[in-house]
Amino acid sequence: MNKTEYDYIIEIENVSKTFTGGVEAVRDFSAKIRRQQVVVIMGPSGSGKSTLLRCLNGLETPDNGAIVVDGIPLDDDKHHRLEIRKEVGMVFQSFNLFPHLTVLENVNLAQMRVRKKDKAAATQRSTELLQMVGIADKVNAYPAQLSGGQQQRVAIARALAMAPKVMLFDEPTSALDPEMINEVLDVMKVLARSGMTMVVVTHEMGFAREVSDWVIFMDGGQIVETGTPECIFTNPQEERTQRFLSQIL
Amino acid sequence: MFTRKPKFRPIDAVLILLCLAAGVYVAYRVKYGLEYRSDWGAIPQFLFHRDPATGRWVPNYLLQGLVTTLKLSFWATLPALGMGLVVALFRTSRNLFLRMVGRTYVELIRNLPPLVLIFIFYFFVIDQLMPLLGIEAFIRSRSIGAQTVLAILFAEKSLFVQFVSGVLTLAFFEGAYMAEIIRAGIESIERGQREAAYSLGLSWADEMRFVVLPQVVKRVLPALANEFINTIKYSAIASIVSIQELTFMGRQVVVATRYIFETWITVAALYMVLTLSLSLATGGLERTLRTSD
Ligand SMILES: Nc1ncnc2c1ncn2[C@@H]1O[C@H](COP(=O)(O)OP(=O)(O)O)[C@@H](O)[C@H]1O
Ligand SMILES: [Mg+2]
Numbered sequence: 001m002n003k004t005e006y007d008y009i010i011e012i013e014n015v016s017k018t019f020t021g022g023v024e025a026v027r028d029f030s031a032k033i034r035r036q037q038v039v040v041i042m043g044p045s046g047s048g049k050s051t052l053l054r055c056l057n058g059l060e061t062p063d064n065g066a067i068v069v070d071g072i073p074l075d076d077d078k079h080h081r082l083e084i085r086k087e088v089g090m091v092f093q094s095f096n097l098f099p100h101l102t103v104l105e106n107v108n109l110a111q112m113r114v115r116k117k118d119k120a121a122a123t124q125r126s127t128e129l130l131q132m133v134g135i136a137d138k139v140n141a142y143p144a145q146l147s148g149g150q151q152q153r154v155a156i157a158r159a160l161a162m163a164p165k166v167m168l169f170d171e172p173t174s175a176l177d178p179e180m181i182n183e184v185l186d187v188m189k190v191l192a193r194s195g196m197t198m199v200v201v202t203h204e205m206g207f208a209r210e211v212s213d214w215v216i217f218m219d220g221g222q223i224v225e226t227g228t229p230e231c232i233f234t235n236p237q238e239e240r241t242q243r244f245l246s247q248i249l
Numbered sequence: 250m251f252t253r254k255p256k257f258r259p260i261d262a263v264l265i266l267l268c269l270a271a272g273v274y275v276a277y278r279v280k281y282g283l284e285y286r287s288d289w290g291a292i293p294q295f296l297f298h299r300d301p302a303t304g305r306w307v308p309n310y311l312l313q314g315l316v317t318t319l320k321l322s323f324w325a326t327l328p329a330l331g332m333g334l335v336v337a338l339f340r341t342s343r344n345l346f347l348r349m350v351g352r353t354y355v356e357l358i359r360n361l362p363p364l365v366l367i368f369i370f371y372f373f374v375i376d377q378l379m380p381l382l383g384i385e386a387f388i389r390s391r392s393i394g395a396q397t398v399l400a401i402l403f404a405e406k407s408l409f410v411q412f413v414s415g416v417l418t419l420a421f422f423e424g425a426y427m428a429e430i431i432r433a434g435i436e437s438i439e440r441g442q443r444e445a446a447y448s449l450g451l452s453w454a455d456e457m458r459f460v461v462l463p464q465v466v467k468r469v470l471p472a473l474a475n476e477f478i479n480t481i482k483y484s485a486i487a488s489i490v491s492i493q494e495l496t497f498m499g500r501q502v503v504v505a506t507r508y509i510f511e512t513w514i515t516v517a518a519l520y521m522v523l524t525l526s527l528s529l530a531t532g533g534l535e536r537t538l539r540t541s542d
Contacts, residue, residue: 059447085449090448092444096439096444096445109451113459158449
């Protein structure tokens with residue numbers, strides 16, 4: 001099979017995940033994501049959005065079902081998992097920058113250790129990325145010296161430094177003060193328009209309307225409704241979707 | 250942080266009086282009850298004495314013992330740290346077998362009296378490990394110059410094997426405590442840090458080396474420095490296997506002179522000077538680390 005001709009970059013088939021303690025976070029979930037698509041996942045808190053996203057790069061292991069990323073099955077094979085970790089970037093709600101490293105070192109680390117670039121090459125790429133996210137003047141600062149919005153933009157640059165094929169975002173703006181949300185969303189919009197495949201858990205309707213190709217509405221670990229942002233936001237079919245949308249608007 | 254001003258209350262006066270009374274009573278019992286004739290003037294000669302050959306003042310038994318205590322603790326701390334790191338990595342590993350090995354070691358050490366451990370382990374080391382490592386032959390084959398350096402850093406030729414065995418025993422023992430400190434440090438690192446490292450594709454070793462351990466070091470350094478002080482205290486049990494550290498020397502002086510109180514109080518004071526000054530230094534270290542955040 002020729003990888004580049006492979007239509008779907010992520011295939012999720014009947015994935016279930018139950019945590020010890022009996023919480024069924026994801027239930028028999030299936031979806032396929034095409035290259036260069038931007039998918040937004042919405043749903044009430046506890047509906048399994050994070051768990052689903054974390055299954056996609058192996059941070060959680062599903063109990064059942066199959067996940068294939070870029071033609072590579074996410075199974076017990078260490079090489080498969082490593083390959084997928086390299087190709088899938090992740091941005092967390094709480095940024096998770098490395099506090100003991102400078103901004104530049106944060107972005108350089110994986111390039112040097114995983115992609116085996118030398119420092120000069122890594123620094124060059126990092127500088128470009130930091131410029132793109134608007135942090136070029138803070139390369140030598142430590143994360144604690146940055147605002148939340150700046151930290152999240154560095155985190156995006158750090159994930160992009162691995163040149164991933166897919167980017168996962170788990171509520172990237174939920175921990176931010178309102179005045180900083182847009183600076184992060186703007187970076188994400190640029191990224192979306194550049195053709196990056198993105199799976200974004202967010203409740204930012206504006207972002208979803210502007211750049212997403214389709215929206216998945218989740219509840220209880222399952223898909224309740226899915227469609228283009230127009231369909232979902234202007235004409236939701238399911239009662240649960242309507243109720244949720246009326247709450248966040 | 251808010252601090253309360255110390256306030257002197259009537260109850261404090263009563264407590265101070267009680268303490269003084271207890272002190273006087275003990276002194277009285279010692280003087281009359283025990284018929285013990287104290288002679289503090291005899292002690293300084295065991296700290297320093299005049300070398301009859303050169304006529305210079307050189308350290309005598311008690312100070313020599315203090316130096317040996319310090320050397321013993323210092324050299325034991327290095328392998329203990331290495332051992333502690335490895336065992337801490339075992340204990341936080343995903344591999345059940347490694348976790349069990351780590352756990353067994355730590356529980357074994359922490360649930361046996363140190364004295365019993367030192368008997369078992371010291372004789373194993375000196376009987377089996379030392380000949381195997383060829384330490385004896387190693388030291389004898391050194392040049393005179395090298396032997397002198399080794400004597401200054403460790404112990405002189407005749408006591409070398411014994412000293413190294415003591416160091417290893419103490420390290421084996423301390424390793425368990427170091428391991429628990431480092432493990433707590435590793436577990437205190439937020440889960441998100443490791444998830445971010447994982448998501449970036451870092452290997453386990455790189456995740457530890459570049460993300461987790463640098464943060465752990467900063468958090469546990471004061472606790473490890475504190476454990477060094479504990480090592481100094483534990484090193485006293487090495488006297489039982491005739492390593493000539495401070496407690497051993499104290500016993501020798503007591504046996505020779507029968508100045509029981511003077512000698513042991515002096516020994517205690519020497520330990521205090523060492524541990525208290527280290528403890529103050531640790532406090533300073535803790536403050537510097539905190540302000541650098
Ligand atoms: N590590 C875990 N252990 C046990 N239960 C968990 C764990 N992570 C999530 N859950 C549970 O799984 C459900 C889905 O959680 P999550 O995927 O975080 O939802 P969302 O991101 O949509 O808020 C919740 O009920 C949550 O309590
Ligand atoms: Mg979540």
